[in-house]
Amino acid sequence: MTIAEVRLTPVLVADAPLLNVQGVHQPYTPRLVVEVVTEDGVSGLGETYGDRGYLAAARPLARTLRGRPVTEVNGLAGLAERVCGGAADGAGGGGLRGVRTAGKLRLSVVSAFEVALLDALGRTVGLPVHALLGGKVRDTVDYSAYLFHRWAGHPGGGPVDDWGAALDPAGIVAQARRFVRDHGFTSFKLKGGVLPPDREVAAVRALAEAFPGSPLRLDPNGAWSVETSLRVARELAGVLEYLEDPTDTTERMARVAAATEVPLATNMCVTTFAEIPEAFARRAVAIVLCDHHYWGGLRNTQHLAAICRTHGVGVSMHSNTHLGISLAATTHVAATLPGLDHSCDTHYPWLTEDVVTERHVFTGGALTVGDAPGLGVDLDRAALAALHRRWLADDGTLRDRDDAAAMRAADPGWAVPDLPRW
Numbered sequence: 001m002t003i004a005e006v007r008l009t010p011v012l013v014a015d016a017p018l019l020n021v022q023g024v025h026q027p028y029t030p031r032l033v034v035e036v037v038t039e040d041g042v043s044g045l046g047e048t049y050g051d052r053g054y055l056a057a058a059r060p061l062a063r064t065l066r067g068r069p070v071t072e073v074n075g076l077a078g079l080a081e082r083v084c085g086g087a088a089d090g091a092g093g094g095g096l097r098g099v100r101t102a103g104k105l106r107l108s109v110v111s112a113f114e115v116a117l118l119d120a121l122g123r124t125v126g127l128p129v130h131a132l133l134g135g136k137v138r139d140t141v142d143y144s145a146y147l148f149h150r151w152a153g154h155p156g157g158g159p160v161d162d163w164g165a166a167l168d169p170a171g172i173v174a175q176a177r178r179f180v181r182d183h184g185f186t187s188f189k190l191k192g193g194v195l196p197p198d199r200e201v202a203a204v205r206a207l208a209e210a211f212p213g214s215p216l217r218l219d220p221n222g223a224w225s226v227e228t229s230l231r232v233a234r235e236l237a238g239v240l241e242y243l244e245d246p247t248d249t250t251e252r253m254a255r256v257a258a259a260t261e262v263p264l265a266t267n268m269c270v271t272t273f274a275e276i277p278e279a280f281a282r283r284a285v286a287i288v289l290c291d292h293h294y295w296g297g298l299r300n301t302q303h304l305a306a307i308c309r310t311h312g313v314g315v316s317m318h319s320n321t322h323l324g325i326s327l328a329a330t331t332h333v334a335a336t337l338p339g340l341d342h343s344c345d346t347h348y349p350w351l352t353e354d355v356v357t358e359r360h361v362f363t364g365g366a367l368t369v370g371d372a373p374g375l376g377v378d379l380d381r382a383a384l385a386a387l388h389r390r391w392l393a394d395d396g397t398l399r400d401r402d403d404a405a406a407m408r409a410a411d412p413g414w415a416v417p418d419l420p421r422w
């Protein structure tokens with residue numbers, strides 16, 4: 001069970017022209033695949049954000065792990081603190097990922113190594129990752145359809161898909177119907193912050209009409225003022241399951257939360273343990289959307305869930321563009337959380353490329369929690385090599401996710417809007 005080798009493979013993955021408050025998704029998005037190989041030849045897989053800062057922090061950690069046992073999961077964060085350096089830059093993603101600290105960047109790297117160690121350990125002892133985390137409490141994990149306003153194609157060229165544009169309520173409902181047809185989703189999240197709030201309210205109303213009784217969320221990534229957030233909350237009261245990051249600081253979220261019955265969720269103002277005390281004391285959020293990358297892995301996700309339970313705060317899962325390795329990891333940890341009352345986010349259905357040999361398949365909007373050893377996914381080495389070649393061939397333009405830069409291909413004067421935008 002000794003680690004003989006750690007392989008880091010940065011990749012660029014085709015993405016769709018999805019719009020958000022910052023701009024538009026780049027045609028290709030960076031991810032980092034981590035593979036830990038033991039002296040017995042067992043491989044474990046992990047995955048995290050791939051922007052340059054994560055890669056720079058991952059390299060020394062990978063070197064340090066050689067010769068250590070795969071069971072040293074609890075020591076990873078301390079090791080990373082010693083060897084990864086204290087840089088917070090190169091984290092990519094603009095303002096979409098909440099606070100940007102060196103510690104959070106490090107934990108995002110640690111998460112990939114933690115998952116890879118658990119995968120290798122599970123494969124060695126013949127147990128699924130959820131069993132290593134204490135065992136599953138459900139056999140399936142529900143996911144929600146992640147709807148976006150979008151263009152038909154990337155403004156500067158890039159991969160083409162057959163979704164077409166969705167820039168009004170009818171387009172969003174059509175997109176949702178395709179998600180239901182292809183994956184069976186029964187709840188829907190609309191990415192907001194793109195169009196003036198009234199038009200996004202209209203899209204949510206159209207969804208409510210098309211899918212009566214289905215849980216609906218709206219997430220403008222902090223684009224609105226307190227007043228706008230409260231107006232939207234009034235207009236969509238009784239329609240929304242929750243409103244996600246309507247405004248952009250704990251202080252403003254607390255003011256909104258105090259004046260509406262609509263529950264507020266976040267993956268922006270609570271993304272680290274350090275942000276919990278103030279946010280929970282001020283009752284700023286009712287649901288924390290965990291992203292196991294930000295929080296430092298699957299065991300920290302369980303710790304977060306326990307803290308949320310203690311404070312009567314709900315928990316669910318956030319997603320950024322990710323591959324099948326991270327989707328497997330999310331599914332394993334989600335299966336172990338007793339209080340998971342909301343379906344998890346995933347960008348996965350938008351992806352046309354993956355590095356695992358078999359794509360995940362949603363049935364009724366859910367994934368089955370596998371019992372195969374480890375994560376239960378295998379690396380498609382040819383696919384990984386092809387996506388890595390794309391990363392090598394890039395001149396550096398796409399190696400950090402920058403939705404505002406991608407937007408400038410359509411609108412040369414575009415800058416990330418000052419928040420609140422509306």
Ligand SMILES: O=C([O-])C(=O)C[C@H](O)[C@@H](O)C(=O)[O-]
Pocket residue numbers: 018019020096191219221267318319320321
């Ligand atoms: O729930 C969220 O805030 C996200 O998923 C953040 C993402 O970066 C999303 O806005 C996106 O990919 O455009």
Ligand SMILES: [Mg+2]
Pocket residue numbers: 219221244245266267268318
């Ligand atoms: Mg969000």
